[in-house]
Amino acid sequence: MKHCCILILFLISFTSQSQNDPELIQINPLFNNEHLELNKPYFLASVNDSIKIETLKFFISNVQFFQDEKLIDSLSKKQHLIDLEKEKSLQIEMSRSNRLRYNMIKFSVGIDSITNVSGVFGGDLDPTNGMYWTWQSGYVNFKLEGKSEACSARNNFFQYHLGGYQAPYKTISNIELKVSQQNLIVINFKIDAFLNGIDLAKSHSVMSPNDTAVALSKRFQKIITIGDEK
Amino acid sequence: MKNSRSYVILVVLIATAFGFSKYQDLQYPDYFPVPEYNFDNNRLSDEGIELGRNLFYDPILSRDNSVSCASCHSPYNAFAHTDHDLSHGIDDQIGTRNAPALFNLAWQKSFMWDGAINHLDMQALAPISHSGEMDESIQNVVLKLQQKERYLHLFKEAFGDTPISGAHVLKALSQFQLTLISANSKYDKVKHGSDLFNEQENKGYALFKANCNSCHTEPLFSNYSFANNGLIVDTTLNDFGKYAITKQSKDSLLFKVPSLRNLKFSSPYMHDGRFRRLNEVLNHYTSEIINTETLDPQFEQSIALSSNDKADLMAFLQTLNDTDFVFDPKHQFPLNKSKNPKE
Numbered sequence: 001m002k003h004c005c006i007l008i009l010f011l012i013s014f015t016s017q018s019q020n021d022p023e024l025i026q027i028n029p030l031f032n033n034e035h036l037e038l039n040k041p042y043f044l045a046s047v048n049d050s051i052k053i054e055t056l057k058f059f060i061s062n063v064q065f066f067q068d069e070k071l072i073d074s075l076s077k078k079q080h081l082i083d084l085e086k087e088k089s090l091q092i093e094m095s096r097s098n099r100l101r102y103n104m105i106k107f108s109v110g111i112d113s114i115t116n117v118s119g120v121f122g123g124d125l126d127p128t129n130g131m132y133w134t135w136q137s138g139y140v141n142f143k144l145e146g147k148s149e150a151c152s153a154r155n156n157f158f159q160y161h162l163g164g165y166q167a168p169y170k171t172i173s174n175i176e177l178k179v180s181q182q183n184l185i186v187i188n189f190k191i192d193a194f195l196n197g198i199d200l201a202k203s204h205s206v207m208s209p210n211d212t213a214v215a216l217s218k219r220f221q222k223i224i225t226i227g228d229e230k
Numbered sequence: 231m232k233n234s235r236s237y238v239i240l241v242v243l244i245a246t247a248f249g250f251s252k253y254q255d256l257q258y259p260d261y262f263p264v265p266e267y268n269f270d271n272n273r274l275s276d277e278g279i280e281l282g283r284n285l286f287y288d289p290i291l292s293r294d295n296s297v298s299c300a301s302c303h304s305p306y307n308a309f310a311h312t313d314h315d316l317s318h319g320i321d322d323q324i325g326t327r328n329a330p331a332l333f334n335l336a337w338q339k340s341f342m343w344d345g346a347i348n349h350l351d352m353q354a355l356a357p358i359s360h361s362g363e364m365d366e367s368i369q370n371v372v373l374k375l376q377q378k379e380r381y382l383h384l385f386k387e388a389f390g391d392t393p394i395s396g397a398h399v400l401k402a403l404s405q406f407q408l409t410l411i412s413a414n415s416k417y418d419k420v421k422h423g424s425d426l427f428n429e430q431e432n433k434g435y436a437l438f439k440a441n442c443n444s445c446h447t448e449p450l451f452s453n454y455s456f457a458n459n460g461l462i463v464d465t466t467l468n469d470f471g472k473y474a475i476t477k478q479s480k481d482s483l484l485f486k487v488p489s490l491r492n493l494k495f496s497s498p499y500m501h502d503g504r505f506r507r508l509n510e511v512l513n514h515y516t517s518e519i520i521n522t523e524t525l526d527p528q529f530e531q532s533i534a535l536s537s538n539d540k541a542d543l544m545a546f547l548q549t550l551n552d553t554d555f556v557f558d559p560k561h562q563f564p565l566n567k568s569k570n571p572k573e
Contacts, residue, residue, distance in 0.1 A: 119271055119351035119404075122397035127355055128369045129396075134359035136475055137348035166476075210477070 025063070025092040025105075027082050028227055029056055029189045036191055038084055046196045047150035053191065055145040056084040057131060059111050059124070060092065065102035072100045079111060081124035081131065094185075105179050109220045110141030110172035116165040138163050138209065141171055141217070144191070151200040158200055162217050164209025171209065171217040177226050188227035194219050256336060259413050261421055261449050265336035267350060267408060272401045274408065277388040280564070282406025284384060285399065287563045290374055291354075292320055292364035299357070299403075302329040305562050308492035308555065309333060309410060315503030319363040326467050328503035330488060331496040333412040333555065338454050343485045343501040344472045345456060350407065351400045368396045375399070410561055412491050413449075416549035421449065427549065433539075434546025441515075441533050442490070442543075445526075451490040451550060457526040458483040460519030464502055471501070482524050494551040508547065512540050 029036040044051040063075040142162040151158045164171045253273040289298040303309040309332035317325040341347035357363040375381040419425035447453040472481035485501045499505045
């Protein structure tokens with residue numbers, strides 16, 4: 001009985017403490033400032049036409065927390081596959097073992113080159129997740145597929161599979177965001193901004209490491225922001 | 231209390247001992263270099279190797295269950311495909327390259343004639359997914375395997391009680407392929423001191439060291455690098471090798487240097503299987519080199535070999551044939567299926 005009380009006390013103190021601790025990173029894909037829904041028509045101003053997103057999958061890796069440029073903590077799970085079809089995958093759990101102070105978060109969109117050359121892994125990296133190229137080794141860092149009348153490809157289907165881990169087609173993108181300490185860090189991915197200015201009539205299929213993949217991967221720096229939960 | 235703690239320690243020790251005894255190290259001669267493959271991420275076990283062997287010979291990996299790895303990589307051809315210049319896939323489709331022999335894969339840095347694949351674990355994804363080879367997806371392979379009692383059992387034996395994953399399929403295939411070690415040719419016996427080269431073989435060995443060893447480096451008989459060896463482009467294929475992968479002009483017409491072991495079993499030769507006989511290969515190197523921008527500098531001066539030299543070199547190359555490897559029952563079709571009659 002005595003043990004039981006101690007356990008309960010411990011649990012109470014643990015939960016109350018964790019209320020102040022950061023618990024989740026919420027990945028928040030946006031389209032025209034709304035939470036992006038798959039297969040819903042949106043208006044894309046840059047092509048002056050409607051657009052539907054059918055697939056949005058990407059890797060977030062090496063999440064690290066900094067206080068004034070000093071590394072404070074990093075998530076033990078290195079790679080997270082974000083898949084808009086699986087709502088749960090949009091939430092990344094943070095470690096709750098400490099009350100460290102931090103004011104910056106750093107992470108990468110994509111998979112680093114060492115992981116790319118180290119053979120097969122299960123879990124989020126399992127090749128059955130459809131994020132690994134079969135004809136040439138390498139992970140797909142970011143996959144965006146959908147339809148728009150403005151797209152001249154067969155069935156108006158566009159597909160951007162961005163990847164490549166070797167120079168000169170290195171596509172992993174490193175992101176730094178200033179954050180305030182909070183229980184929930186919301187990270188916006190502005191997908192309309194990613195597509196902004198892409199000529200869907202010409203550049204609708206990117207599926208190998210090349211110059212276009214590198215150029216499009218540079219857009220992540222601009223489309224990823226810290227946001228309020230929507 | 232003290233007693234119970236020692237029991238715990240005992241149990242942990244036994245479990246650890248069993249855990250380790252399950253794994254095994256790759257067996258290879260001491261004059262082989264250190265393998266490239268990192269076994270820490272995929273420890274070999276009898277169960278993993280056996281599962282990999284079952285997968286290797288099973289057409290379940292293809293879309294209509296008609297093509298297995300062994301269809302183009304037959305054990306009797308040192309895991310190449312005899313009499314086929316280009317590989318032969320699903321629906322009788324013909325590919326664009328010669329199916330390479332498979333052995334000593336733990337020492338290869340990259341895979342495919344153009345190096346498209348960077349790790350043995352990932353190699354099988356290419357033929358499984360290629361529309362002209364097996365035309366299947368790893369997702370569907372996993373679904374099909376999950377419906378087979380035999381495979382549920384084999385995966386559980388190899389990887390414990392977790393659902394079958396793509397990673398486990400690929401790791402098991404690697405495990406089996408890593409055991410395909412060719413190290414028992416006459417050359418190896420001479421290395422061990424249990425046999426001797428005859429006079430002609432010795433002359434051939436000297437010619438080999440002078441003319442071939444810089445790329446076909448012993449004891450693996452390849453340095454597994456990429457080179458342009460002066461073959462004229464086959465205009466029906468227009469295959470520019472590594473260039474297709476890197477898109478760098480310096481890589482145009484570079485293909486992987488293959489091992490010279492087991493040539494007796496693995497004809498035809500070159501990335502497109504253009505030469506059926508070894509003397510055609512030697513004639514290429516002595517008198518048919520095409521000089522293009524990326525030609526390996528070693529071929530800028532042609533290799534001079536008399537017909538006697540060629541005969542001697544041929545005699546040496548014969549000593550690299552490893553009959554024990556080619557006929558090793560451990561590498562062949564698994565006949566143990568009857569043990570688990572439930573499919």
